[in-house]
Amino acid sequence: MTDGRSRRREDTRQRLFVAAVELIAEQGFSATTVDDIAARAGVAKGTVYYNFESKTVLFEELLRHGIGLLTADFRAAVDGLPPREALAALVRAELEYIRRYRAFAQLLLSEMWRTNREWQQTLRLLRGEAIEVIAETVRSGVASGDLPADLDVRTASSALFGVGLVVAVDWLVFQPDRPIEDVQEALLGIVRRVAQT
Amino acid sequence: MTDGRSRRREDTRQRLFVAAVELIAEQGFSATTVDDIAARAGVAKGTVYYNFESKTVLFEELLRHGIGLLTADFRAAVDGLPPREALAALVRAELEYIRRYRAFAQLLLSEMWRTNREWQQTLRLLRGEAIEVIAETVRSGVASGDLPADLDVRTASSALFGVGLVVAVDWLVFQPDRPIEDVQEALLGIVRRVAQT
DNA sequence: GTTTTTATACTGACCGGTCAGTTTAGAAGT
DNA sequence: ACTTCTAAACTGACCGGTCAGTATAAAAAC
Structure with a gap:
């Protein structure tokens, strides 16, 4: 539960949350692209879909x-x-x-x-x-x-x-x-x- | 200015306003498509661009x-x-x-x-x-x-x-x-x- | 303690669909 | 005659989602 892997993952999810929240607050849900979110969180687009269904x-x-x-x-x-x-x-x-x-x-x-x-x-x-x-x-x-x-x-x-x-x-x-x-x-x-x- | 032609046009613009306002209120600006707006207003898509720049x-x-x-x-x-x-x-x-x-x-x-x-x-x-x-x-x-x-x-x-x-x-x-x-x-x-x- | 395997986390090019905007030839309204 | 609108096809950029492959850390095997 607190091994390096799941901590790393939780960290990535958190970064994605932060990035998504900022962008969606500024532009709205539809105007915010998944590429934007990934870029701001500093991860690849695929990572978004590895961590979230959609x-x-x-x-x-x-x-x-x-x-x-x-x-x-x-x-x-x-x-x-x-x-x-x-x-x-x-x-x-x-x-x-x-x-x-x-x-x-x-x-x-x-x-x-x-x-x-x-x-x-x-x-x-x-x-x-x-x-x-x-x-x-x-x-x-x-x-x-x-x-x-x-x-x-x-x-x-x-x-x-x-x-x-x-x-x-x-x-x-x-x-x-x-x-x-x-x-x-x-x-x-x-x-x-x-x-x- | 108040001849039949400009009244007709004003009418179309009004219908487009009404359609746009309803759709954007429900879904937001980005999620609302121009095709949607035209369809709800009952006009062709070209009419939207005849009446508005974008x-x-x-x-x-x-x-x-x-x-x-x-x-x-x-x-x-x-x-x-x-x-x-x-x-x-x-x-x-x-x-x-x-x-x-x-x-x-x-x-x-x-x-x-x-x-x-x-x-x-x-x-x-x-x-x-x-x-x-x-x-x-x-x-x-x-x-x-x-x-x-x-x-x-x-x-x-x-x-x-x-x-x-x-x-x-x-x-x-x-x-x-x-x-x-x-x-x-x-x-x-x-x-x-x-x-x- | 070094090598091999496995599970997990991540990457980024790519695909199919969607959508803003254009074009065109013509019809309808005034 | 002139303006306004139609219908439908088209373009090109963009975007959500996929996937084959890579990286890495922990565990297993030796």
Whole structure:
């Protein structure tokens, strides 16, 4: 498992993920060629197909990997916290994640609301898993009276998820000079006000 | 200029716009073929090239047309209103626009934050024009004391623009059964709270 | 501990299909 | 008459995917 071979392979896969994520974030899935990905990762084209069944499967595994990390961060963030604090922790976790994996966040924002693509089903499912963590928090907050009773859990959860994405990526793309703390503070302020009972 | 011939031509261009917008919203620019667009518009492929210089130019003109309409709606919405009311009117106008041109909104959301594409410059410019209308409102609101003094005009304006997009499109894609009035009300509630001095 | 074998990881030229864009001769609309 | 559109064939670049062959590290055989 940790012998030289599988470590080498895992390393190659990781490099391919990184290359693919950057290129797809910039250009989109269709505009990114397998040759591009291979070149940026510093491997031959055949290596891509040795490690992944197809371009689509590479992308799907990439999505699974990336959103899996986000979901894990979400779970860790809310662990044991009361609803109001958990909500703030979620916002912080999301922005922290976006800061660390900016290209992946950009990619998500661009591909999240597409329809009629092969990998759409996969993405929809993964999105659901991440949002479910938010929804659990909102639900328990509404139940305990910590959050407004008239809050629609589903809408609020997906709105929270999407708003964090769009505000953060907009900041990354259009005003990267601004410190992220400002964005985080602004977003927290918004969420705090909206969460007022 | 308004003779039968140019009207006919304008009609064809319109049909091509509609076809292109729907397909690109679903699949993205690169995954959409010119043959697809021609077929959906019910014209011959040659007609596409009779009316537009290239696929890219078609898309750029599409962006100009679509965002031009949005900017005009924005201007009409804020006309003569005091800042706070103008802000609410902007939200209403944006959602109204998205409801009418849902495919274009979806397309915008997917292509807005891309980098390294030929038409990126065009889109950036057009985005700026639309957001400038919002910014003017926010700026005068801050100046007159109707809006919080610590509000960063640039961030607030682009956030407002992006949030409307993402919340509305998310609703369109993931919970289309929900009436838009709910979404509008929720968004207005958020903006109202955030705009509180 | 040196040689031989095997499994795994990678290479890059190549193939078949796809797609943007062109061309052409003519039909239809105004 | 003039503009707009059609239909269909064609070109050439590009791209996803394949495959015969190479490299390398670990294991087996000696």
